[in-house]
Amino acid sequence: MRRDSRLSGVLHVLLHMAEFDGSVTSERLAALMNTNPVVVRRLMGGLRDLGLVASEKGHGGGWTLVCDLDRVTLYDVYVALGSPGIFAMGHRSEEPACLVEKAVNGALGSAFEDAERLLLARFSDVTLGHLSADFHARMAASGPCAQEAHPDVA
Amino acid sequence: MRRDSRLSGVLHVLLHMAEFDGSVTSERLAALMNTNPVVVRRLMGGLRDLGLVASEKGHGGGWTLVCDLDRVTLYDVYVALGSPGIFAMGHRSEEPACLVEKAVNGALGSAFEDAERLLLARFSDVTLGHLSADFHARMAASGPCAQEAHPDVA
DNA sequence: CACTCATGAAACATATCGTGTTGCATGAGA
DNA sequence: TCTCATGCAACACGATATGTTTCATGAGTG
Numbered sequence: 030m031r032r033d034s035r036l037s038g039v040l041h042v043l044l045h046m047a048e049f050d051g052s053v054t055s056e057r058l059a060a061l062m063n064t065n066p067v068v069v070r071r072l073m074g075g076l077r078d079l080g081l082v083a084s085e086k087g088h089g090g091g092w093t094l095v096c097d098l099d100r101v102t103l104y105d106v107y108v109a110l111g112s113p114g115i116f117a118m119g120h121r122s123e124e125p126a127c128l129v130e131k132a133v134n135g136a137l138g139s140a141f142e143d144a145e146r147l148l149l150a151r152f153s154d155v156t157l158g159h160l161s162a163d164f165h166a167r168m169a170a171s172g173p174c175a176q177e178a179h180p181d182v183a
Numbered sequence: 184m185r186r187d188s189r190l191s192g193v194l195h196v197l198l199h200m201a202e203f204d205g206s207v208t209s210e211r212l213a214a215l216m217n218t219n220p221v222v223v224r225r226l227m228g229g230l231r232d233l234g235l236v237a238s239e240k241g242h243g244g245g246w247t248l249v250c251d252l253d254r255v256t257l258y259d260v261y262v263a264l265g266s267p268g269i270f271a272m273g274h275r276s277e278e279p280a281c282l283v284e285k286a287v288n289g290a291l292g293s294a295f296e297d298a299e300r301l302l303l304a305r306f307s308d309v310t311l312g313h314l315s316a317d318f319h320a321r322m323a324a325s326g327p328c329a330q331e332a333h334p335d336v337a
Numbered sequence: 338c339a340c341t342c343a344t345g346a347a348a349c350a351t352a353t354c355g356t357g358t359t360g361c362a363t364g365a366g367a
Numbered sequence: 368t369c370t371c372a373t374g375c376a377a378c379a380c381g382a383t384a385t386g387t388t389t390c391a392t393g394a395g396t397g
Contacts, residue, residue: 034273118191140302161286208371224374240364243366
């Protein structure tokens with residue numbers, strides 16, 4: 030549990046959901062991720078609020094994709110998670126009185142801003158559809174006898 | 184204490200040291216940083232190992248800059264700190280068996296690599312001399328009656 | 338209506354890691 | 368010998384992602 034893997038995790042969930050027809054329960058998704066259903070619900074909450082997925086209670090309930098995979102980017106998913114902090118590093122003080130620290134913040138800050146801008150731009154360039162296509166390409170490349178997408182669903 | 188501020192902190196220390204003539208004790212540096220002398224020693228250990236600073240024990244001991252400020256970049260300092268992890272986010276699994284996760288890792292990984300490359304390139308473009316010059320410019324800009332660099336040293 | 342299934346939410350435990358702090362050993366100079 | 372300062376180890380603390388349990392809510396089924 031070294032770093033924040035929520036974006037990685039929620040993308041994993043979404044791509045698995047794209048392989049299902051109907052709705053999928055948190056429990057089944059959690060089994061695919063080797064984690065706990067509550068963790069899945071926490072991850073999905075923000076996505077539901079932004080209309081990327083829908084959840085239904087009760088019998089036959091679960092999670093459903095309600096967005097166009099080709100119109101949702103990694104950036105959208107990132108925002109749905111609450112735009113978590115990107116960098117593990119930061120300033121010692123955001124509003125320093127010390128002029129030395131202001132100079133340090135200036136140099137580091139602009140570098141971090143540029144890197145963040147590039148990263149989020151890259152996120153905006155990739156749709157869930159791209160990821161899904163990449164997944165299917167890997168499926169095909171792994172041979173005709175490759176495992177199914179969901180071997181544990183049978 | 185939200186994020187790793189070691190790079191910011193150690194740059195702060197180095198720039199303050201540049202304003203001193205002789206050696207400076209950890210205690211004095213810690214006072215400038217509002218922290219503990221042991222924290223300063225921890226930060227400086229890696230820099231000493233790489234020959235950026237030197238330390239001496241006993242009477243009159245302390246820390247001295249032994250590098251050319253114009254030849255040491257932020258990247259060098261970053262490496263001296265042990266090249267700490269840059270991003271707060273990462274993969275759920277580095278070597279996943281799941282093809283979905285491989286696709287996710289591929290997309291996220293290349294974006295993170297590009298952003299890291301950009302960030303470190305920016306670090307390599309900035310020397311400690313640049314930061315020091317920036318600091319002195321800020322000193323001059325803050326007016327003739329501005330505080331000294333080390334008002335608490337008098 | 339009673340029962341079951343599944344989400345929603347809150348509380349708590351756990352692990353990691355940067356930071357702060359204390360204590361003691363080592364070595365250099367007065 | 369005494370003092371000063373680094374070096375190092377150990378421990379406490381705070382923040383946060385993650386894992387887990389418990390209970391409430393609501394939707395479908397018999």
